[in-house]
Amino acid sequence: MNNNQSSNTPDAEKQEEKVPSLLDKIQQLGQTNIPQMSDGNIHCLTIIGQVEGHMTLPPQNKTTKYEHIIPQIVAIEQNPKIEGLLVVLNTVGGDVEAGLALAEMLASLSKPTVSIVLGGGHSIGVPIAVSCTYSFIAETATMTIHPIRLTGLVIGVPQTFEYLDKMQDRVIHFVTKHSNISEEDFKELMFAKGNLTRDIGTNVVGKDAVSIGLIDGVGGVGAAMKKLNSLIEQNKMERHSEGEVHP
DSSP: OHHHHHHHHHHHHHHHHHHHHHHHHHHHHTOOOOHHHHTSSEEEEEEEEEEEOSSOOOTTSOEEEHHHHHHHHHHHHHOTTOOEEEEEEEEEEEOHHHHHHHHHHHHTOSSOEEEEEEEEEOTTHHHHHHTSSEEEEOTTOEEEEOOOOOOSOOOOSHHHHHHHHHHHHHHHHHHHHSSSOOHHHHHHHHTOSSSSSSSSSEEEETHHHHHTTSSSEEOOHHHHHHHHHHHHHHHHHHHHHHHHHOO
């Protein structure tokens, strides 16, 4: 009996060691899997705080690390159990190239995607919001559209302006391609004066974002889930019909 007890002790210790390591991983990622969603066919992805790119932000900042989000998007595409993706945004913006990378990956998913802007979807959060199949914004949520900035030491030569201009064109092209707003209207909002206190640009709220064609509809979680489920059913029907035509 003593031998059995001694042989079981290391196994029990190993199990105890596994639990803290899992908790450590959750703390590092900054988000957990929601129990109700894990057994379903919809995955929830949150873009919160500041989108962190190549530079690590101070520890007191709430951030979304793109190196953590990218593997999740790949896993969503590969997992046959996941049939749709819900993207929840409450972000102030952040790294332009990291944000565009996330937006491009979301736009390239073969599965239906729906985004909700809650609180704010500012700056580079705009391309991420419009990258999904259908986008929602809460009635009180806001989106700030402004020109691109470079932080840190920048060489003051004409090439710097050209680099910024090209990067800005990438953002404008992506937003206008994945939404119903025209390039002229988007540029007008981006370079508007008098709307923001310490900056040029425009802050659009809820219904205004829909009326200008930037976001598809006003709504919250319920409306987003209903739309996503309908898109999933539509996607199933399309795949089924394609299977019949091309066996």
